[in-house]
Amino acid sequence: ETGVTQTPRHLVMGMTNKKSLKCEQHLGHNAMYWYKQSAKKPLELMFVYNFKEQTENNSVPSRFSPECPNSSHLFLHLHTLQPEDSALYLCASNQIIAGATDTQYFGPGTRLTVL
Amino acid sequence: KNQVEQSPQSLIILEGKNCTLQCNYTVSPFSNLRWYKQDTGRGPVSLTIMTFSENTKSNGRYTATLDADTKQSSLHITASQLSDSASYICVVSPTYSGGYQKVTFGTGTKLQVIP
Numbered sequence: 288e289t290g291v292t293q294t295p296r297h298l299v300m301g302m303t304n305k306k307s308l309k310c311e312q313h314l315g316h317n318a319m320y321w322y323k324q325s326a327k328k329p330l331e332l333m334f335v336y337n338f339k340e341q342t343e344n345n346s347v348p349s350r351f352s353p354e355c356p357n358s359s360h361l362f363l364h365l366h367t368l369q370p371e372d373s374a375l376y377l378c379a380s381n382q383i384i385a386g387a388t389d390t391q392y393f394g395p396g397t398r399l400t401v402l
Numbered sequence: 403k404n405q406v407e408q409s410p411q412s413l414i415i416l417e418g419k420n421c422t423l424q425c426n427y428t429v430s431p432f433s434n435l436r437w438y439k440q441d442t443g444r445g446p447v448s449l450t451i452m453t454f455s456e457n458t459k460s461n462g463r464y465t466a467t468l469d470a471d472t473k474q475s476s477l478h479i480t481a482s483q484l485s486d487s488a489s490y491i492c493v494v495s496p497t498y499s500g501g502y503q504k505v506t507f508g509t510g511t512k513l514q515v516i517p
Contacts, residue, residue: 393445
């Protein structure tokens with residue numbers, strides 16, 4: 288295990304539902320990320336939190352709402368999603384250090400299906 | 403625009419055979435390049451990392467090479483095993499300039515090792 292956990296592992300929801308994805312890192316890192324992975328496309332960065340502050344919002348629709356209550360936990364709140372939002376949602380963490388880009392450690396992902 | 407292209411898109415090889423995956427990038431200025439392995443339904447796991455000055459890096463049966471002049475990298479897998487079946491993702495980081503570094507992901511090569 289990489290020290291990054293995600294729940295749930297699988298989620299099926301209707302377009303009118305509200306659900307949340309949870310990520311927890313046990314590595315003492317100061318940065319956490321949400322990525323979307325769709326078939327045959329590169330990982331798409333959605334959000335970045337550095338020291339609990341959101342430093343990147345990669346033009347993500349407002350139906351995705353992140354929350355980072357502390358440096359170890361990250362949530363992705365979902366509401367009124369569309370079928371094209373079905374994908375694997377990956378959480379990652381790393382240590383942002385002056386002068387270096389540290390390796391990101393990924394969680395196992397949440398497979399989301401929107402009906 | 404920073405891009406990372408990988409080839410082939412998919413590959414099937416017999417168990418015990420060797421194979422080489424390719425990665426071409428246009429990220430500039432360049433800092434480092436990582437190869438990740440992603441098992442089906444799991445998050446990516448880092449295999450190797452190479453900086454500008456490194457030409458080759460090994461991790462067991464995995465050997466990565468880097469030519470920073472031509473902006474090409476390869477991942478060579480020796481004596482393949484069934485457990486090598488996965489997607490292999492090339493990830494390139496730009497030179498650090500403070501704060502969060504936006505890395506560029508390739509689309510991955512899906513490798514299937516058959517008995």
